[in-house]
Amino acid sequence: MTASRNKPLKRILLIGMAGLCLLITGCWDRTEINDIAIIIATGVDKEEDGQYRITVQLPLPGQMGTTSGGGGGTGGDLSYYIDSETGRTFAEASEKLQARMSRALFSAHRRVLVVGESLAREDGISSIFDLAIRMPENRLTSYLIVAKGQAWELMQAQPKFERFSGEAMRELVHAPGMIRTNLKDIAQAMNTPGSDAIAVYMEVKESQKSLQPSEELEVIGYAQFKNDKMVDYFDRDSASGLMLLRKWEGQRMTFKWRDNYVTVHIQAVHLRIDPQFENGRLKYNVSLRVEGNVIEDLTQVDLRQQANIQDLNEKVAEEIEKAVRNCIQKIVKNRADSVGFGKILSREYPRLWVEQYKEIWPEPLKDVEFTVNVFCEVERIGRTTTNISKKGDGT
Amino acid sequence: MWFKKRHKKQKLLDFLEFTFLDELQHVPISKSLEENKKFLKELFRDCSDFVMTEFEIEQSVSAFACYIDGMIDSKLADQALKGLIIQEGKAKEIDNIQRRTLSTPQVQKQKYYGEFLRFVLSGDMGIIVDQNDTALLLGIRGMESRSIAEPETESVIRGPKEGFVENIRINTSLVRRKIKTPHLKMKSYTIGRHTNTDVVITYIDGIADPSLIEEIEKRLKKINIDGVLEGGYIEEYIQDNRWSPFPQLKYTERPDTVAGALLEGRAAIIVDGSPFAIIAPTVFWQLLQASEDYYERFHISTLIRWLRFTFLVLSLVMPAFYIAVTTFHQELIPTTLLLSIAASREAIPFPAVIEALIMEITFEALREAGVRLPKAVGQAVSILGALVVGTAAVDAGIVSAPMVIVVSVTGIASFTIPSFNGAIALRMLRFPIMIIASMFGIYGILICLLFILGHLAGLRSFGVPYLAPVAPLKLVDLKDTYVRAPWPMMSPRPQIMHVQDSKRQTYSQNRSEEDDREPE
Numbered sequence: 001m002t003a004s005r006n007k008p009l010k011r012i013l014l015i016g017m018a019g020l021c022l023l024i025t026g027c028w029d030r031t032e033i034n035d036i037a038i039i040i041a042t043g044v045d046k047e048e049d050g051q052y053r054i055t056v057q058l059p060l061p062g063q064m065g066t067t068s069g070g071g072g073g074t075g076g077d078l079s080y081y082i083d084s085e086t087g088r089t090f091a092e093a094s095e096k097l098q099a100r101m102s103r104a105l106f107s108a109h110r111r112v113l114v115v116g117e118s119l120a121r122e123d124g125i126s127s128i129f130d131l132a133i134r135m136p137e138n139r140l141t142s143y144l145i146v147a148k149g150q151a152w153e154l155m156q157a158q159p160k161f162e163r164f165s166g167e168a169m170r171e172l173v174h175a176p177g178m179i180r181t182n183l184k185d186i187a188q189a190m191n192t193p194g195s196d197a198i199a200v201y202m203e204v205k206e207s208q209k210s211l212q213p214s215e216e217l218e219v220i221g222y223a224q225f226k227n228d229k230m231v232d233y234f235d236r237d238s239a240s241g242l243m244l245l246r247k248w249e250g251q252r253m254t255f256k257w258r259d260n261y262v263t264v265h266i267q268a269v270h271l272r273i274d275p276q277f278e279n280g281r282l283k284y285n286v287s288l289r290v291e292g293n294v295i296e297d298l299t300q301v302d303l304r305q306q307a308n309i310q311d312l313n314e315k316v317a318e319e320i321e322k323a324v325r326n327c328i329q330k331i332v333k334n335r336a337d338s339v340g341f342g343k344i345l346s347r348e349y350p351r352l353w354v355e356q357y358k359e360i361w362p363e364p365l366k367d368v369e370f371t372v373n374v375f376c377e378v379e380r381i382g383r384t385t386t387n388i389s390k391k392g393d394g395t
Numbered sequence: 396m397w398f399k400k401r402h403k404k405q406k407l408l409d410f411l412e413f414t415f416l417d418e419l420q421h422v423p424i425s426k427s428l429e430e431n432k433k434f435l436k437e438l439f440r441d442c443s444d445f446v447m448t449e450f451e452i453e454q455s456v457s458a459f460a461c462y463i464d465g466m467i468d469s470k471l472a473d474q475a476l477k478g479l480i481i482q483e484g485k486a487k488e489i490d491n492i493q494r495r496t497l498s499t500p501q502v503q504k505q506k507y508y509g510e511f512l513r514f515v516l517s518g519d520m521g522i523i524v525d526q527n528d529t530a531l532l533l534g535i536r537g538m539e540s541r542s543i544a545e546p547e548t549e550s551v552i553r554g555p556k557e558g559f560v561e562n563i564r565i566n567t568s569l570v571r572r573k574i575k576t577p578h579l580k581m582k583s584y585t586i587g588r589h590t591n592t593d594v595v596i597t598y599i600d601g602i603a604d605p606s607l608i609e610e611i612e613k614r615l616k617k618i619n620i621d622g623v624l625e626g627g628y629i630e631e632y633i634q635d636n637r638w639s640p641f642p643q644l645k646y647t648e649r650p651d652t653v654a655g656a657l658l659e660g661r662a663a664i665i666v667d668g669s670p671f672a673i674i675a676p677t678v679f680w681q682l683l684q685a686s687e688d689y690y691e692r693f694h695i696s697t698l699i700r701w702l703r704f705t706f707l708v709l710s711l712v713m714p715a716f717y718i719a720v721t722t723f724h725q726e727l728i729p730t731t732l733l734l735s736i737a738a739s740r741e742a743i744p745f746p747a748v749i750e751a752l753i754m755e756i757t758f759e760a761l762r763e764a765g766v767r768l769p770k771a772v773g774q775a776v777s778i779l780g781a782l783v784v785g786t787a788a789v790d791a792g793i794v795s796a797p798m799v800i801v802v803s804v805t806g807i808a809s810f811t812i813p814s815f816n817g818a819i820a821l822r823m824l825r826f827p828i829m830i831i832a833s834m835f836g837i838y839g840i841l842i843c844l845l846f847i848l849g850h851l852a853g854l855r856s857f858g859v860p861y862l863a864p865v866a867p868l869k870l871v872d873l874k875d876t877y878v879r880a881p882w883p884m885m886s887p888r889p890q891i892m893h894v895q896d897s898k899r900q901t902y903s904q905n906r907s908e909e910d911d912r913e914p915e
Contacts, residue, residue, distance in 0.1 A: 018842070030722045030833065032746050033737045038730070061737035108726030109733060137726065 034061065037103035040080065041166025043151030045116035046123050047086055054093040055084035055114075055152040056105065057166050064163070080164050084152055090131050108137045111170040113144050113183065115199075116151040117223075117230065124228035129187055140184035143173045146223035146230060148203035157204045157215040168217055173200050177250035179222065179243055190228060194342020194353070194361055197225040198242070201233045226336035226362075234330065234338075240266075241327030244288060244320060245339045247271045252295060255319045257312060260298040264316055264378065267291045275345045282364065284341060286324065287373040292316055293380040300390070303381040317374040324372050337362040407434045410508075415588035415621075416516075420509035428457055428525035435461060438512075452479055452492075458524040466518035468537025475499050475520070475533055489529045492522075501534025513591055540565060546648035546670075548815065551687040558648045563593050563667035566650070570597055570663070573654035578602075584615055587623040594629065597653070598662040604893040610857055611662055611675060626666040626673045633675070635855050640823050642816040643856040645677040652686045660894035676857035678891065680865070680876050682817030683707065688879050696879040703811055704877075710808035711821045711847075714751045715832035715840050717801045721747050723836030739795040748833030750794050754802040755825065757783055762806075863891040 043055035063079040083100075087093030098105055113132075115125055125144070132138045147154035159168040173180055181199050189197035205218040222234045222242060234242050240251045247269050254263045270289040275282060294303065294312075301308050331338055342361040346353035357364060407430050410422050425431050432447070439445035447461040460476060475497055493502050505511040505521075511530050515521045518536035543565065546558030559566045567581050578600045586594050594615065598608055614633040623629060626646060634643045647653060648670050653663045656674045664673040674681075683703045688696040720727050721736060728736065743750060761780040765773055782788070784803065789796045805825070812818040824847060831839040854861035864872030869890045874880035888894045 018846070021842070030836075031725070033721050033725060033733070033740050034743075036725060036737075038725075038733060038737065040730075059734055059737075061734065062741045064734060064738040106725060109730045111730065139726075 031104065035103055036106040037101055038109050039105055039107045040110065040164045041112045041114060041155055041169065042107070042110055043084070043114040043116065043147070043155045044090070044119060044128060045151045046119040051086040051088055052090055052093055052119075052127075053084055053086045053152070054090055054097065055082060055155055056094075056097060057082050057155050057164055058105075059164060078158075082152070082155055090128070106137065107135070108139060110139060110142045111164075111166045112173070113142055114147050114151040114154050114169070115144060116147055117149060119151075120146050120199075120223060120225075120230035122229070125186070125225070125230075126190070126228035129183070129190075132183055138183075140187070141182050143170055143180070143182050144186050144199045145169055145173070146199050146201045146233075148201065148220060153204060154202060154217065157217050159216050160207075160214050165217065169202065172202070172217060172219055177243075177248075177252065178219065179246060179248050181222075186225075189340070190225070192340070192343055193358055194337060194344075194346050195340035196227065196336045196338050196362070198222040198234070198338050199225070222338075224330070224334060224336050224338050226334060231334045231336050232330060234327065237323065238326045238330050241320075241323035241325070242338060244269055244290070244324055245271070245273075245286070245327055253316070253319055253323070255315070257315045258299050258301065260300075261296075262294065262299060262312070262315075263296040264292045265295045267293050267379065273339075273341070273344050275341070275348050277349075278369075281367070281369065282345070283369045283371070284344075285371050285373070286328075288320060288324070288375070290316070290320060290374065290376045291379045292376060294378060294382040297382075300387060303378075309378055309381070312378050313376045316378065317376040320374045320376060321372050324374070325370075328370050328372075331362075332365050332368070335362045335365060337365065341365065341368075407431070408437065410434075411437055416513055416591060417509060417588065419512065420507060422508040423506055424508060424511065424523065424528050424530050426526055426528045428459070428523065431523050432459060434508075448476075450476065450480055452524065453481075456525055458522060460520055460522045461515060462520040463516060463518060466536060466538050467520050468535045471499060471535035471537065472520055472533070475535065479522070489524060489527045489531060492524065493531060497531075497533065499533045499535055503532045503534070504529045505532055506530075513585065516591065517593070536564075538562065543569070549647065549649050549652070549686070549813070551685070551690070554687050554690045555649070555651050557650060559650060559665075559670040559672060561668050561670055563595060563665055566665050566670070566672070567595055567597065569650035570653050570657075570665075573650055574599065574657060579657070582608075582612070584612075586615065586618050586620070586629065588619070588621045590622040590624065592623040593667040594623070595665045596662055597657065597665060599657050599660075602658065602660045602888070602894050602896050603662055604660060604895065607660075607676070607857055607893075608662055611664070615664075623666060625669045626664065626671050629664060629666060630673055635857065639850065639854055640820040641679070641851065641854060641861070642682070642814070642820065643677060643854060643861065645674045645681050645814060646671040646816070647674060647686075648672075649686055655686065655689065658899070659889050660892035676859040676892075678856065678859060678863050679851060679861050682814040683812060685813040689882075693879050693881045697877075700877065700879060703813070706808035706811040707821065710805055710812065710818070711825055712828060712840055712844070713805045713808065714755060714801055714825065715828040715843075716837070717798070718747045718751055718829055719832040719836040719840055722833065736795070736797050739789075739797055742792045743795050744792075746833075747798075748829060750798050751801070751829055752826070754784065754788075754794055754798055755805070755829070758802055758806055759822070859891050864889070 037058045039056050040059055041057040045053040045055070047053050057080055059080045060078075083097060085093045085096040087096055094105060113128065115128065119125070132140065145154070154169070155165050157165045157168075159165055162168040162171060172178070178200065179198065181197070186197040186199060189195050199222065201220045201223040202217050203220055204215050206213045207216050220233065221236060221239045223230045224232045224234060240253055243249075243251050244266070249266050249269045252263055252265050254261055268291040272285075272287045274285040274287075276285060277283070297303065303309055303312065327339075331341075342353075342357065345357065407422070407425050410419060411434070413419060425434070435447060444464045445461065446464050447459055449457065449459045451457050458479070460472075462472065478497060479492065489504060493504065505514065506529050511521055511532065514532045518538055520533040520535055522531040522533065540562040541560045543557045543560055545556040549558075557569065559569060571579060576599070580598055580600050582596045584594045584596070585591050596608065596611055596615070611633065615629070618629065618632045620628065620632075630644050630646070631637065636643065653672050653674065656663060661674055661676060664675065666673075683700065688700065721740075725733060740747075745753070761776065761783065764776050765780070768776055784799060786799075788794045789799055809818045809822055812821070828840060828843045831843050835842070851862055852860070852866055860867060863869065864876055871887050872889050872891055874885060875889070886898050886900050888897055888899055890897070
């Protein structure tokens with residue numbers, strides 16, 4: 001009886017309490033879509049006076065939909081605009097930016113974070129990560145790109161294909177045959193003992209022989225970091241070695257074989273890096289098993305012959321070893337462990353690592369001996385017959 | 396039997412003052428023809444459709460027949476009266492007349508006015524003979540009725556295309572035609588003190604749980620209303636939770652759906668005057684099932700059920716989700732999509748929630764207009780509708796294009812739910828969720844969904860939990876919930892129904908069928 005009499009009261013109480021739960025969250029931050037300024041790309045530079053310069057690329061929703069972006073230097077309306085401001089901290093700079101913007105800066109959709117080379121080389125990038133972690137809006141999955149020159153120069157480029165240069169940068173990093181390094185990867189490489197970060201390194205290039213030359217973006221290679229400072233970069237030649245050592249496939253290698261040139265696409269990489277101790281001396285056995293495809297072969301050699309394939313296999317292995325050695329040399333020279341040899345060592349010999357190497361790594365790299373074994377198999381020769389323009393044997 | 400004695404002392408005309416017909420339950424028919432005549436004449440004063448014909452049986456005994464014009468079959472009436480007037484010459488006893496003279500198969504005797512009048516008003520012909528205190532009722536109903544046609548609310552591609560009509564006898568016969576067994580019971584009741592509407596509970600004895608039938612009867616008997624014009628009146632009386640937006644009883648226009656429900660151990664309530672039968676008990680999942688699920692091959696039936704589940708959720712939360720995502724969680728939208736949404740929203744003067752409400756309410760109005768208007772005008776509505784919920788509204792800058800798509804998808808989603816009353820529940824709940832979503836984002840939507848889920852889990856329909864067989868879980872019954880298993884695998888009847896006979900097919904039969912199959 002009492003239960004049924006109290007039922008409505010109980011129900012009201014329950015609903016009231018549940019309603020209160022809604023209010024305790026502080027989630028009262030409704031923002032309409034046309035009240036936010038979506039940041040596509042942020043550029044970070046160091047000014048001569050020691051201040052940080054922040055450059056943001058913001059799409060103009062009102063300009064979109066009708067015309068595609070990128071006026072190509074004709075002065076047409078762009079569907080985005082770029083603004084920049086300096087400050088002693090990043091937050092101060094963006095505060096100043098916000099002061100002249102009617103919409104709230106919204107960084108959750110930032111595609112790329114562009115870092116100017118001078119900032120990367122002199123100041124280090126760890127300052128960036130403070131703000132990146134503090135603001136939940138900032139995505140750690142956006143890509144970090146090092147610009148040759150100033151970051152804003154890269155952002156000012158007007159690549160033809162994409163509406164925004166930020167989008168173009170992201171697509172370039174996404175392309176096959178690229179090591180994708182987002183903020184999270186870089187932070188992880190930086191905070192893990194025995195490894196150092198790399199980041200995609202880009203510059204502005206003018207398109208060649210175009211009717212109207214446009215400013216395009218081009219990947220030069222990978223910036224090599226030591227701790228948080230950029231020390232060097234891997235160019236095209238050493239980059240393929242770096243990719244192999246980081247177990248990334250998809251790159252192409254062009255080299256001279258017999259009397260002409262061949263291009264081979266690396267399709268699969270099986271990698272083993274074994275640290276060993278020989279007479280108390282640290283030694284790394286790097287063994288690679290690579291599968292490749294022939295993309296182009298100017299030598300006119302009949303690749304259907306087993307002997308020829310065998311020869312090509314050996315040649316590719318030789319080229320790969322060269323690339324890998326190139327990369328290792330750069331790592332040793334700069335004492336920047338872009339592959340993570342130290343990390344591998346720490347896993348194999350955790351105790352020894354802690355006792356002897358952890359503190360001084362990557363300094364010991366200079367005394368390390370590397371042996372590189374490459375076994376290559378060209379799996380597909382890319383076609384079923386010889387060059388179709390070649391004269392047949394009459395059958 | 397004190398009341399009989401008292402009644403006998405009273406004159407018949409004293410009973411003219413009454414409100415409801417059942418008050419005449421125990422008023423006996425008088426032996427005096429004159430008195431009866433006077434009584435009926437007075438009773439049906441100003442009833443131009445009441446016909447009373449006096450005649451003499453074999454020129455000796457006077458009698459009269461009474462009926463409601465238009466409700467009897469005049470040919471049959473003619474025949475019956477002819478027989479009476481010409482052939483009857485022996486004893487003028489009612490029994491004799493009934494047995495020897497009348498050629499009508501359906502004849503019953505009635506001693507009291509209450510029942511007598513009820514049958515006459517339902518279309519029987521009443522005959523009262525002088526010096527007899529028993530009246531005869533000739534079942535020669537010949538009311539005009541709509542012919543059986545394809546059910547408009549539940550059309551199918553494959554399956555029977557006959558639907559119930561407004562005549563309860565035709566309706567019960569339609570069910571009987573599907574289930575030809577004496578175990579199919581049809582218990583008849585009269586509900587509505589003025590309308591005296593015939594209501595039939597039908598179930599299969601031996602399958603349906605007897606306590607379920609008892610419960611239905613109990614609830615039906617409690618109804619004390621002056622009129623029942625449609626099953627909906629009864630539904631609101633007998634449902635378990637009157638305040639819930641979710642229908643706890645399913646209605647159908649299809650005899651095959653009723654038959655299917657009966658075979659699952661459910662009961663159906665058929666109400667005279669309405670082409671809709673009510674099925675009890677009903678669980679939530681039934682609202683998402685159509686009769687065609689069982690006729691088409693099981694693959695597509697299963698897939699279509701999944702489609703309905705998906706769109707069920709969409710019809711409930713799609714606009715709310717759009718509002719939440721665009722005003723709270725912009726980071727959840729893929730960047731390019733966000734940019735195009737931003738571009739299309741650039742010139743829109745309203746916040747997303749107002750925009751959504753405008754569109755949704757307009758859409759509901761359009762739907763209502765389309766249902767209620769005559770068919771000829773309906774076309775005009777759809778043309779206007781395409782303008783209002785379409786590109787014209789976008790071009791005018793009142794709503795954004797993505798919102799039009801959201802509203803359209805929501806509209807389509809609510810049409811994919813086979814039962815109209817189930818779809819209505821979700822339609823109604825959509826609005827509060829939208830408002831909550833505009834204040835609390837996805838968090839608010841989740842809270843709303845939890846509330847709805849909690850409510851659904853607490854509902855019951857005639858003792859069966861509304862979410863059964865999913866909650867409480869009955870694994871065997873899931874074969875006909877998320878999927879529709881092939882018929883040979885559907886042997887057990889739904890366990891949630893507490894059926895008496897739990898198997899549809901005996902195991903041995905099933906086995907032999909398997910054995911008969913020749914290996915290839």
